Amino acid sequence: MSEFSEWFHNILEEAEIIDTRYPIKGMHVWQPQGFKIRKYALKLLRELLDEDHEEVLFPLLIPEDELAKEAIHVKGFEEEVYWVTHGGLNQLNKKLALRPTSETAMYPMFNLWVRSHSDLPMKFYQIVNTFRYETKHTRPLIRVREITTFKEAHTIHSDSKGAQKQVERAIEIYSNFFDQLGIPYVVTRRPDWDKFPGADYTMAFDTLLPDGKTLQIGTVHNLGQTFAHTFDITYETPEGEHEHVYQTCYGLSDRMIASIIGIHGDSSGLSLPPSVAPYQVVIVPVLFKKGAKEVLDFCSQLKDKLEKGGIRVHHDDRDIRAGKKYYEWEMRGVPLRLEIGPRDIENNKMVALRRDTLEKETLDYSEETVINDLNNILAEITKNLKINAWNKFQDNIRPANTLEEARDILTNDKGIISFSWCGDESCGKEIEEFVRVDILGVFEESTDGTCIKCGAPSKTIALLAKTY
């Protein structure tokens, strides 16, 4: 197990995020602390999507014949689909699949829902559990058999341009989401041999975990008309013709939580962006024999005040050593800790420890401005987490001019390699074989260089990395 892997497993356990002892491999329990982080992350996501998407909820089970309708699609999933074959003591007439993703659950209904050009575009999303019978090594939140948090959006458009624009819009939404969480990413166009089964093309978000491996944290697919033909989804044009629709879909998973934990965490444990922290502020009273009651009263009133001001706050008045409290709240990633003793109250001061920097400073306390002051610090923490994460991320994207150089960098420094590529699949596969990692995809079009493999004029800058 790598050092990061060990850290990750330990912090999931110690901070009570996920219990991995559930008696099925790759299926885990969200504990209360983890559930709250997940809840606040989904709140941010819903705020972004609700602007122009409708939330829906489709059944978990998909009849075998619907799943099989789109041949390319089912081929991509057939080895990892769980099958329900029995109801009670009876064998079912038709096997039912646990959704691996919901195209084949939704699109037979879209066939019924879409009527006229005036219905379009339609944009739906749902947040559900999906299932993959993973045969590889499983890891909590990263490679699991029950994806407990699968946000999948599905959109329907009257023309190709509408679908193309929606791909751009989805990238914008996801960028905004990850920016709010301070998670750095690259967006690439996946090689054709690595696109979503049934898509025209796939755009993907990758971030980098501390062990130097990239993690795919979001995908956006332009489905073109493939599924529209398979499920005969048509609309009536203003001229009375019937045309097939164009579609996109895009998804996020539990990995959004894995990346929050893995990217911002450090040797003291979690370090949570305020937007998803179960507690944004913890108040620790500093007690001496004299004045203890005054301090506890002050802290308790401060807690009420902050809560009314919309800050998620906890007053830790347990009768245990302060050091134990400090250790625990740092480990749990509370962004801001306030320590308040009798002298502080006298002098209108508070001692604040920022979890992102682990530095202490003494703040002025004013009843009128305290909520605003703390919100400003929380905003600074958010900003600082993001800057640090992006700096580390960008330091780990390195150009390589030869395959040997790429291989050396990946051996010594890990991270992401950028290189010039002619774009041909045969070169791509040989590059992957030589450096023994995957091409993430095309980062941008560029005719400046020559292909790292064949030396022909290159068309693109692409990225290589060891992936999760």
Added chain:
Amino acid sequence: MSEFSEWFHNILEEAEIIDTRYPIKGMHVWQPQGFKIRKYALKLLRELLDEDHEEVLFPLLIPEDELAKEAIHVKGFEEEVYWVTHGGLNQLNKKLALRPTSETAMYPMFNLWVRSHSDLPMKFYQIVNTFRYETKHTRPLIRVREITTFKEAHTIHSDSKGAQKQVERAIEIYSNFFDQLGIPYVVTRRPDWDKFPGADYTMAFDTLLPDGKTLQIGTVHNLGQTFAHTFDITYETPEGEHEHVYQTCYGLSDRMIASIIGIHGDSSGLSLPPSVAPYQVVIVPVLFKKGAKEVLDFCSQLKDKLEKGGIRVHHDDRDIRAGKKYYEWEMRGVPLRLEIGPRDIENNKMVALRRDTLEKETLDYSEETVINDLNNILAEITKNLKINAWNKFQDNIRPANTLEEARDILTNDKGIISFSWCGDESCGKEIEEFVRVDILGVFEESTDGTCIKCGAPSKTIALLAKTY
């Protein structure tokens, strides 16, 4: 199909609550309008539970051996459990059940989580989908094979009294929840032959749908120590002894939405309590050639103002006949409709139609008080829906002194019969057989009468009804 059944199916379709055309019997699609009602209902429920419960999320799948551990429990469910037998093309070594309920998913973990008396009580809940292979006739939201909205709470206590008190507390929480939705109910103690498999006893909430049949909308189970013994869930007492815990669990389902729809609806369609209405207020501009722009501007500004004031509001400025709009918003159950024309603006008036009474009145419009004024009307609507529903409900609970009388009432008037019962199972079963409906349960202890069957001094007042 009964008249109510037909009405219910039609309104689900016309108001776009649930699409029942999904290609698996008993599994349905939540459409955007239905999803919103569900979302707001769950928001009320979470507010009540979050006071002293922690939300968690357990896996969907339960290994066969865990499900089978508690013999009475598995016997109650074995005929309706869906089984996953294959992953990809491989047969699984161990069959996996789709949870019919989560005792056997959670309690092996509670075995690990509970350590000391100081951990107790613990109170958890989750909102998930569960599955029952129903062989009876299915009905959307009422009898389904995928229960998409199963709120199940599970609590752990150090003594019997703690569990007993939690049963009372759960009844209080559910009463509060249904009161907010204006859904009337009776709470009874289910007969022993009808309790939850594995429980010491079961308390249940029943409401009455317009066809005179009762619908079980919530249950609260005192599990005693049955599961604690099966899953060996123990805690260390202050004296260092290891004792088995006491447990309760309690649940609500999609039926909460069925009862909102069925109980408040009328021949014009839905009539939604403001707390769960996707739109609480709809503004319909009344347009003439002259002054149309002013009216539209006014309505649009009013919409913004109400939205900022926390009211869910829609401005229906479509260029269609007002009558069509009125029909549609009444059918969709929007609690309050405002009609605003040029004369109204001049005179600082608005015409308001309350969905609950379908009566129009002219309101004074004042920029300063409009939000408050409308919130007051919305509160009145909530109150009135509840009063009407309870009146109808109570009119349909009738006492019977003889079995023949009970049978006649159930034939002519339907509804609920109250009767004196000695409490013996043999009498109970004979009563059920004679009147051909079920005993809901014991409503209250009472030694006033004599048993309707055997004539012995009775111990209880119990209820009889034709049930869903």
